[in-house]
Amino acid sequence: MTEINSMKELLDSEYIIKDLGPLKYFIGMEVARFNKGILLYQRKYALDLLEDTGMLGSKPCSTPIEYAKKLVSSEIGTPLTDPSPYTRLMGKLLYLTHTRLDLSFSVRHLNQFLSKPTNVHFEGAKGILRYLKGSIGVGVFMPADSDLKVKGYNDSDWAGCPHSGKSVSGYCFYLENSLISWKxxxxxxxxRFSVEAEYRAMTLAACETQWLLYLMHDLQIDHPQPVMLYYDNESAIHIAANLIFHERTKHIEVDFHSIREKVEAGLIYLLSIPTASQVADILLSL
Structure with missing residues (x-):
């Protein structure tokens, strides 16, 4: 606190600042403090967004996007004569994903069509708003009793984009039980193969792992243990742990084998996510 107060005095002497006390609201983000932890959410921002778009009285829906509709290109539907309302809406929804992990995929998917949006894409964006109407207070909760240990979960959707055939990678990292990073x-x-897509997704998560450890080092937080990175593809885990290049992995660029270096250095420890049958066997044995 002595260092914090000294910094406040220094800033006040140069710029004339005002101490507003404990953080409660900042650029659209709300902070609620409880004995069990801190909740970050954007309820007011979401309500203002619904009111500005005229969707405050809309009927809520259970999912943010119907992926079966194949919103995959700018060739479906009728092009919008003025795309600016769509682009502004997607920008606002993108800011909302700072505390709404459940909106990340749908917002990212619809952001691909900013150059040539159609009425179908606009309807998809309105579907996100209807989902938002039914989950207005959802946010990120950070428990107060979490240990300072990083763990991550990683996955990919092979050829998940129907339009381009490219795969989609995703990860989320926790500081014990507190969600701190996702993408x-x-x-x-x-x-070309599902294992290649899984391996690339694992490399993306490995880079984020390294960045989080650098951040903890800058904050003088020691993390002596390897980061536990959970994955559901045994083949990708074997490739990362095996020192021998197989014939089936030679077409993968060399830079994606950086995950192997981090495993060898003890920075990351890869674990398989148990299947439903394995979980059932574990519960029956208890």
């Missing part, structure tokens, strides 16, 4: 990203190249 969904389309891969740059087309993966």
């Amino acid at each position: 969904i990203k389309k891969q740059q190249v087309i993966a």
Whole structure:
């Protein structure tokens, strides 16, 4: 607190600042403090968004996007004469994903069509707003009793983009039980095999792992143990742990084998996610 107060005094002497006390609201993000932890959410921002778009009285829906409709290109539907309302809406929804992990995929998917949106894409965006109407207070809860240990979950959807055939990678990282980082990203190249897509997704998560450890080091937080990275593809785990290049992996770019270096250095420890049958066997044995 002595260092914090000194910094406040220094800033006040240069810029004349005001201490507003404990953080409660900041640029659309709300902070609720409880004995069990902190909740980050954007309820007011979401309500203002629904009111601005005229969707405040809309009927809620259970999912943010109907992926079966195949919103995959700008060739479906009628092009919008003025795309600016669509682009502004997607920008606002993108900011909402700072505390809404459940919106990340649908918003990322519809953001692909900003250059040539159609009425079908606009209806898809309105579907996100209807889902938002039914989950207005959802946010990210960070328990107060979490240990400072990083763990991550990683997966990919092979050829998940019907339009380009590219795979989609995704990960989320926790500081014990507190969600601190997540991302969904389309891969740059087309993966020939599912294991290649899984391996690329694992590499993306490995880079985020390294960045989080650098951040903890800057904050003088020690993390002596390897980061536990959970994955559901045994083949990708074997490729990352095996020192021998197989014939089936030679077509993968060399830079994607950086995950192997991090495993060898003890930075990451890969674990398989148990299947439903394995979980059932474990519960029966208890």
